[in-house]
Amino acid sequence: MSSSTVIAQEPQVQTNEPIVLTTGAAVRLAARNNEHTHSTSGLAPGYLQANLIMLPSKYASDFRDLCARNPVPCPLIAESRNPGDYAALQSYLPGVPDEQMARALDLRTDCPKFNVYENSQLKLAGIPDILEHWTADHVAFLIGCSYSFESALVRAGLPPRHTVLDRNVPMYRTSIPLNPAGVFMGGTYVVSMRPYKKADIETVRAITRRYLPTHGECIAWGWDAVERLGIKDINVTQWGDAPLTMDGRPLGDVFGDEDNVPVFWGCGVTPQEAVMRAELDGVVMGHAPGHMLLLDCLEDQVLV
Amino acid sequence: MSSSTVIAQEPQVQTNEPIVLTTGAAVRLAARNNEHTHSTSGLAPGYLQANLIMLPSKYASDFRDLCARNPVPCPLIAESRNPGDYAALQSYLPGVPDEQMARALDLRTDCPKFNVYENSQLKLAGIPDILEHWTADHVAFLIGCSYSFESALVRAGLPPRHTVLDRNVPMYRTSIPLNPAGVFMGGTYVVSMRPYKKADIETVRAITRRYLPTHGECIAWGWDAVERLGIKDINVTQWGDAPLTMDGRPLGDVFGDEDNVPVFWGCGVTPQEAVMRAELDGVVMGHAPGHMLLLDCLEDQVLV
Numbered sequence: 292m293s294s295s296t297v298i299a300q301e302p303q304v305q306t307n308e309p310i311v312l313t314t315g316a317a318v319r320l321a322a323r324n325n326e327h328t329h330s331t332s333g334l335a336p337g338y339l340q341a342n343l344i345m346l347p348s349k350y351a352s353d354f355r356d357l358c359a360r361n362p363v364p365c366p367l368i369a370e371s372r373n374p375g376d377y378a379a380l381q382s383y384l385p386g387v388p389d390e391q392m393a394r395a396l397d398l399r400t401d402c403p404k405f406n407v408y409e410n411s412q413l414k415l416a417g418i419p420d421i422l423e424h425w426t427a428d429h430v431a432f433l434i435g436c437s438y439s440f441e442s443a444l445v446r447a448g449l450p451p452r453h454t455v456l457d458r459n460v461p462m463y464r465t466s467i468p469l470n471p472a473g474v475f476m477g478g479t480y481v482v483s484m485r486p487y488k489k490a491d492i493e494t495v496r497a498i499t500r501r502y503l504p505t506h507g508e509c510i511a512w513g514w515d516a517v518e519r520l521g522i523k524d525i526n527v528t529q530w531g532d533a534p535l536t537m538d539g540r541p542l543g544d545v546f547g548d549e550d551n552v553p554v555f556w557g558c559g560v561t562p563q564e565a566v567m568r569a570e571l572d573g574v575v576m577g578h579a580p581g582h583m584l585l586l587d588c589l590e591d592q593v594l595v
Numbered sequence: 596m597s598s599s600t601v602i603a604q605e606p607q608v609q610t611n612e613p614i615v616l617t618t619g620a621a622v623r624l625a626a627r628n629n630e631h632t633h634s635t636s637g638l639a640p641g642y643l644q645a646n647l648i649m650l651p652s653k654y655a656s657d658f659r660d661l662c663a664r665n666p667v668p669c670p671l672i673a674e675s676r677n678p679g680d681y682a683a684l685q686s687y688l689p690g691v692p693d694e695q696m697a698r699a700l701d702l703r704t705d706c707p708k709f710n711v712y713e714n715s716q717l718k719l720a721g722i723p724d725i726l727e728h729w730t731a732d733h734v735a736f737l738i739g740c741s742y743s744f745e746s747a748l749v750r751a752g753l754p755p756r757h758t759v760l761d762r763n764v765p766m767y768r769t770s771i772p773l774n775p776a777g778v779f780m781g782g783t784y785v786v787s788m789r790p791y792k793k794a795d796i797e798t799v800r801a802i803t804r805r806y807l808p809t810h811g812e813c814i815a816w817g818w819d820a821v822e823r824l825g826i827k828d829i830n831v832t833q834w835g836d837a838p839l840t841m842d843g844r845p846l847g848d849v850f851g852d853e854d855n856v857p858v859f860w861g862c863g864v865t866p867q868e869a870v871m872r873a874e875l876d877g878v879v880m881g882h883a884p885g886h887m888l889l890l891d892c893l894e895d896q897v898l899v
Binding site: 356359360362363467468470471472473496500503507508509510511519557595 | 772775813
């Protein structure tokens with residue numbers, strides 16, 4: 292792809308050495324060249340990562356409204372400048388100009404893996420690009436990702452449990468309704484969960500509060516929040532890995548323990564779920580879960 | 596008050612004739628001079644009306660965050676430019692400059708009636724001004740009001756039931772949680788309700804959808820939504836008047852009727868409830884329910 296030459300100064304890896312990807316642009320290029328095909332968790336620390344959803348243009352206005360009405364689970368940070376444009380973004384991040392979002396971008400190739408849905412059914416999972424599926428009628432939306440506040444928690448000495456145990460963050464479907472918007476009706480919040488000591492929760496709230504465009508502060512916490520959110524079993528996740536105690540027991544086995552209190556955040560899987568639930572006609576695409584789009588702007592640029 | 600001379604061209608009424616108030620500025624002046632002390636429903640058609648909440652400055656940042664995280668029930672449209680400033684507003688309405696919000700404003704006098712709370716307890720209800728209670732430390736917030744989309748519904752031949760029957764809109768506390776923000780925890784949505792024919796609901800959704808800064812489209816509809824929102828009895832409102840059928844029966848008596856389907860919108864009472872629930876220290880003030888602040892900008896200026 293010709294546009295890759297624009298960022299040819301980025302590391303090109305031709306050996307079997309582990310790839311070291313330290314910038315958003317480097318991760319995008321490695322994803323484009325299929326040199327990096329795994330999860331983007333922990334890559335290019337400090338760079339913003341985004342959820343990616345691509346829809347037929349007739350649904351764009353309602354989707355924009357869905358995000359505006361549900362900014363905690365669906366924080367819209369950018370979209371493609373025009374239908375069919377896979378290279379230029381319009382930024383919704385205050386203080387981040389369009390051209391600082393992602394230079395030399397190709398939305399069709401720059402996630403490590405993609406999913407393709409047809410008439411709201413998963414058709415292709417984990418494919419390396421969507422060159423054959425993207426059309427002149429598609430609009431791309433970028434949604435903030437909670438990876439962005441996890442680095443801040445690590446810096447504060449409060450690393451999320453799943454990062455310490457090298458697992459994926461547990462995610463759950465809840466019964467908390469989204470505010471409907473046009474065709475997007477009947478959706479509910481998806482939440483991510485990180486257990487903390489009860490005594491640390493106010494600090495954790497304060498740290499994540501400032502990351503408003505990447506879900507902001509937790510929406511619920513405490514063992515009683517599990518039932519309140521409509522989660523049937525804390526040990527059974529709908530996405531990600533099951534949560535554990537530090538000594539490897541299922542989290543639900545220590546129900547009520549104040550050293551292992553479940554804390555829940557709005558999750559970027561929410562808009563994907565809302566899109567599936569809306570039973571849209573046509574081809575919808577997204578990054579494969581965990582395989583995000585890396586940006587050029589920094590996590591600290593979204594601080595409120 | 597000297598600032599009233601600035602808008603001295605507005606009608607001055609000294610007789611017992613009914614006051615005709617056709618602009619936002621005229622309503623503010625009449626409220627300031629205690630010439631109009633009633634509800635602002637139906638006044639100055641086309642002009643934006645706002646809910647008003649005034650807090651000690653230490654809570655301002657969390658309140659701003661509460662609104663940002665819950666824009667449907669708490670659409671923040673402006674705030675006082677600096678703590679203690681009762682005359683100048685900062686506009687959050689796209690396309691409406693600060694100086695077009697409300698000329699010659701005095702937030703301490705310009706609602707027909709005010710309420711004053713001390714340590715989260717109602718202390719004074721329905722007083723004509725808050726000159727003695729406003730301090731250099733208070734910050735005022737203006738929240739969008741659903742009066743703004745009611746005119747559009749009337750124009751479309753779909754007048755809200757309560758306006759036809761000359762009653763107040765029914766309002767209910769729900770079990771739908773607000774996204775917490777700092778000190779503002781444990782709040783839930785308050786909703787307003789307008790019954791419509793089932794066949795009209797999509798039109799009603801589409802009309803109100805465009806009024807995003809004044810609550811936007813309905814958040815729930817249908818007889819099954821009553822239970823889903825945690826409303827125990829549709830005939831028992833927490834604010835406003837009980838809902839009726841067109842022939843004057845309690846709405847709950849026609850449960851399931853497709854000509855009388857309950858339709859629910861986010862309601863500007865929500866942030867007041869959240870503020871009360873947060874058990875803030877000090878003096879909090881607001882407009883008395885129904886006695887809103889009139890602005891100079893027009894309802895159509897908030898269309899998305």
